[in-house]
Amino acid sequence: MASVFPLADLKASVKADSRPGSRSDSWVDTIIKGDCVSALEALPTHSVDVIFADPPYNLQLGGTLHRPDQSLVDAVDDEWDQFASFEAYDAFTRAWLLACRRVLKPTGSIWVIGSYHNIFRVGATLQDLNFWILNDIIWRKTNPMPNFKGRRFQNAHETMIWASPSAKAKGYTFNYDAMKAANDDVQMRSDWLFPICNGNERLKGEDGKKVHPTQKPEALLARVIMASTKPGDIVLDPFFGSGTTGAVAKRLGRHFVGIEREQDYIDAAAARIAAVEPLGKAELTVMTGKKAEVRVAFNVLVESGLIKPGQVLTDAKRRYSAIVRADGTVASGGDAGSIHRLGAKVQGLDACNGWTFWHFEDGQSLRPIDDLRSVIRSDLAKVE
Amino acid sequence: MASVFPLADLKASVKADSRPGSRSDSWVDTIIKGDCVSALEALPTHSVDVIFADPPYNLQLGGTLHRPDQSLVDAVDDEWDQFASFEAYDAFTRAWLLACRRVLKPTGSIWVIGSYHNIFRVGATLQDLNFWILNDIIWRKTNPMPNFKGRRFQNAHETMIWASPSAKAKGYTFNYDAMKAANDDVQMRSDWLFPICNGNERLKGEDGKKVHPTQKPEALLARVIMASTKPGDIVLDPFFGSGTTGAVAKRLGRHFVGIEREQDYIDAAAARIAAVEPLGKAELTVMTGKKAEVRVAFNVLVESGLIKPGQVLTDAKRRYSAIVRADGTVASGGDAGSIHRLGAKVQGLDACNGWTFWHFEDGQSLRPIDDLRSVIRSDLAKVE
DNA sequence: CCGGTCCATGAATCCGATA
DNA sequence: GTATCGGATTCATGGACCG
Numbered sequence: 069m070a071s072v073f074p075l076a077d078l079k080a081s082v083k084a085d086s087r088p089g090s091r092s093d094s095w096v097d098t099i100i101k102g103d104c105v106s107a108l109e110a111l112p113t114h115s116v117d118v119i120f121a122d123p124p125y126n127l128q129l130g131g132t133l134h135r136p137d138q139s140l141v142d143a144v145d146d147e148w149d150q151f152a153s154f155e156a157y158d159a160f161t162r163a164w165l166l167a168c169r170r171v172l173k174p175t176g177s178i179w180v181i182g183s184y185h186n187i188f189r190v191g192a193t194l195q196d197l198n199f200w201i202l203n204d205i206i207w208r209k210t211n212p213m214p215n216f217k218g219r220r221f222q223n224a225h226e227t228m229i230w231a232s233p234s235a236k237a238k239g240y241t242f243n244y245d246a247m248k249a250a251n252d253d254v255q256m257r258s259d260w261l262f263p264i265c266n267g268n269e270r271l272k273g274e275d276g277k278k279v280h281p282t283q284k285p286e287a288l289l290a291r292v293i294m295a296s297t298k299p300g301d302i303v304l305d306p307f308f309g310s311g312t313t314g315a316v317a318k319r320l321g322r323h324f325v326g327i328e329r330e331q332d333y334i335d336a337a338a339a340r341i342a343a344v345e346p347l348g349k350a351e352l353t354v355m356t357g358k359k360a361e362v363r364v365a366f367n368v369l370v371e372s373g374l375i376k377p378g379q380v381l382t383d384a385k386r387r388y389s390a391i392v393r394a395d396g397t398v399a400s401g402g403d404a405g406s407i408h409r410l411g412a413k414v415q416g417l418d419a420c421n422g423w424t425f426w427h428f429e430d431g432q433s434l435r436p437i438d439d440l441r442s443v444i445r446s447d448l449a450k451v452e
Numbered sequence: 453m454a455s456v457f458p459l460a461d462l463k464a465s466v467k468a469d470s471r472p473g474s475r476s477d478s479w480v481d482t483i484i485k486g487d488c489v490s491a492l493e494a495l496p497t498h499s500v501d502v503i504f505a506d507p508p509y510n511l512q513l514g515g516t517l518h519r520p521d522q523s524l525v526d527a528v529d530d531e532w533d534q535f536a537s538f539e540a541y542d543a544f545t546r547a548w549l550l551a552c553r554r555v556l557k558p559t560g561s562i563w564v565i566g567s568y569h570n571i572f573r574v575g576a577t578l579q580d581l582n583f584w585i586l587n588d589i590i591w592r593k594t595n596p597m598p599n600f601k602g603r604r605f606q607n608a609h610e611t612m613i614w615a616s617p618s619a620k621a622k623g624y625t626f627n628y629d630a631m632k633a634a635n636d637d638v639q640m641r642s643d644w645l646f647p648i649c650n651g652n653e654r655l656k657g658e659d660g661k662k663v664h665p666t667q668k669p670e671a672l673l674a675r676v677i678m679a680s681t682k683p684g685d686i687v688l689d690p691f692f693g694s695g696t697t698g699a700v701a702k703r704l705g706r707h708f709v710g711i712e713r714e715q716d717y718i719d720a721a722a723a724r725i726a727a728v729e730p731l732g733k734a735e736l737t738v739m740t741g742k743k744a745e746v747r748v749a750f751n752v753l754v755e756s757g758l759i760k761p762g763q764v765l766t767d768a769k770r771r772y773s774a775i776v777r778a779d780g781t782v783a784s785g786g787d788a789g790s791i792h793r794l795g796a797k798v799q800g801l802d803a804c805n806g807w808t809f810w811h812f813e814d815g816q817s818l819r820p821i822d823d824l825r826s827v828i829r830s831d832l833a834k835v836e
Numbered sequence: 837c838c839g840g841t842c843c844a845t846g847a848a849t850c851c852g853a854t855a
Numbered sequence: 856g857t858a859t860c861g862g863a864t865t866c867a868t869g870g871a872c873c874g
Contacts, residue, residue, distance in 0.1 A: 134864090135864080135865065136863080136864040136865055137864095137865085209867095210867075210868095211866070211867040211868060212866080212867085213865085213866080213867095214864090214865035214866050214867090215864090215865080216864055216865055217863080217864055217865095218863080218864055218865090219864095222865090222866080263867085263868080264867095264868095266867090266868065266869070267868075267869055267870085268869090
């Protein structure tokens with residue numbers, strides 16, 4: 069059965085690519101030292117599947133802030149977060165997003181995380197550049213820092229924007245069923261709850277101080293990667309920092325590329341990633357639903373004999389009927405076509421899912437022809 | 453004691469303004485029919501306390517694309533026209549935000565609600581116009597519409613931006629203590645959970661169809677108004693729609709001004725608001741914290757005899773001690789000063805709340821001198 | 837080893853009245 | 856405008872320390 073072969077091919081391909089180091093491209097599974105835009109420009113066009121970007125937030129902090137016990141809040145006042153103006157920040161954003169778009173496959177997608185300080189500018193720039201926003205995702209923090217002065221609401225979340233490279237680029241990966249299954253069988257929502265990165269996961273230097281001021285939790289990256297990539301995909305992080313993206317990508321059987329300017333961060337990230345043990349294939353199997361299942365066309369049912377040419381199909385209430393033709397089309401009155409087109413035609417509708425509309429006689433009862441696809445699929449499963 | 457009078461004055465002022473209809477300004481507690489910007493330009497400068505805006509976000513960038521003048525664009529993939537549409541939306545946003553800023557008091561604040569289709573543009577424009585973002589607030593929907601195609605995450609939230617008119621405008625109202633008390637005595641977070649507007653609350657026409665497509669839940673507006681206004685304040689809604697802002701403002705003892713173009717919405721909103729029964733003064737009393745209490749200086753305690761000159765104060769762990777002097781200062785070693793300055797000095801800190809730092813002997817136990825202020829305050833209360 | 841207490845800390849645009 | 860200064864203000868978590 070020919071339709072099985074692409075599946076096997078895919079598996080072989082995944083297997084070959086599933087371990088870091090097995091690729092011939094020298095830039096894959098490495099951290100590139102340098103400026104974000106220059107480094108991106110050195111990478112091949114349309115070469116990465118997903119980009120996760122945690123750019124500077126441009127916090128614009130004023131003086132110092134003390135807790136009620138008078139201890140000093142360790143602010144993010146690093147040089148890399150300083151911008152002269154919104155215009156400067158916008159130009160920076162535009163530059164790295166444009167560079168990202170060239171490197172991103174048309175079937176890829178991009179994630180950008182930020183706070184209210186910068187995320188609106190990032191989102192508007194994404195739109196200006198004709199990226200197509202798929203969702204904005206809210207990371208709700210279980211343990212955010214309080215508002216110490218009681219002058220605002222506690223800033224308890226950050227925002228991620230998920231976008232495809234254009235409105236027409238609909239080939240992006242979204243493991244809908246895996247997300248749904250992971251969420252007690254209801255759709256995964258746009259608000260996610262995770263703790264901030266603390267405890268053992270937080271990288272500390274020999275002095276006991278945090279290596280990076282804004283290390284993201286691995287759980288957050290794990291959901292991003294599980295939702296929007298396939299095993300073997302390449303995940304690029306243009307602001308690599310402490311390397312959370314790389315560590316999670318490796319653990320989940322994906323490839324990574326990191327870009328980072330500061331050697332201290334590169335060293336910490338490299339050591340961190342080296343210590344990661346990739347999960348086995350079994351744990352990695354992305355739970356898939358119908359969309360990821362092997363496509364079984366109607367003619368396969370006819371060819372396999374599960375549906376016979378000349379057989380009569382009807383709708384669930386036997387109001388309409390059609391005759392199966394040998395070529396895998398169906399006919400009714402003077403009309404003929406695919407199960408979907410004919411189903412729409414007889415009902416006078418624009419569209420119709422023929423798999424659930426058309427039924428066949430099974431003893432006393434009517435069953436949708438979709439049931440027969442699962443027979444085919446379980447046969448395919450035995451081949452694995 | 454003179455410091456009591458301002459409090460009494462404030463109470464009298466609030467009482468005079470606390471019922472709709474008691475104001476002489478003709479535009480207050482009305483719905484103005486017309487274009488948002490023109491209507492705003494007819495209102496007095498610096499005249500409203502809070503603005504809540506739910507602007508249209510019909511960007512029309514997919515499917516059928518229209519130019520700003522509503523003519524149909526023939527080529528949907530024409531990038532120039534898409535860019536032009538964003539520009540038109542930005543110009544519109546800029547125009548109504550500028551008009552809002554003139555009408556808004558310097559001590560006021562503005563809320564804007566939107567989704568990922570428009571909120572990034574709104575946020576960036578707010579920043580461009582030098583509004584100062586205080587928080588972005590996430591409305592998490594308990595019952596969002598599912599994503600029917602399974603190609604994205606369920607869009608389960610909307611975003612509100614809360615901003616003051618400038619970075620220097622720090623006089624905005626934030627009822628921190630009321631919010632905290634309402635939230636089981638922990639700070640109110642930036643993510644709020646509410647159901648979408650449904651059931652009885654949802655306005656329906658005689659045909660049974662919803663009057664307005666995006667009617668907001670009253671609970672959401674109630675939290676916005678309770679958090680950022682005082683009783684008697686004027687709340688302006690430049691995109692009034694079904695009048696949720698007006699209905700909630702009236703119920704909560706605030707004044708409203710609505711601007712709306714469509715007569716059908718105006719009629720529905722007017723009838724809705726007319727049926728609203730304002731809450732009584734007792735129900736409207738806003739929870740306040742220490743900042744709102746009558747100021748009692750330390751020397752009042754000494755003058756009243758609650759603390760005696762020569763008495764020894766210590767911190768809670770008896771690590772530091774100080775002697776009270778007759779002039780209301782305290783001394784320790786070679787240092788002397790206010791309870792706050794000396795508390796800071798002995799600890800080597802920049803600041804210290806002397807009221808909670810210094811303790812006095814009360815039988816077996818140590819009690820903060822702050823306890824004695826409540827004695828003074830209850831005496832003052834009897835005089836009122 | 838267990839439980840209690842103390843302490844440190846996290847992407848933070850964090851005071852306001854009076855002189 | 857700026858400078859001064861009274862005094863108000865925090866939640867969850869993990870690790871250290873102690874009895």
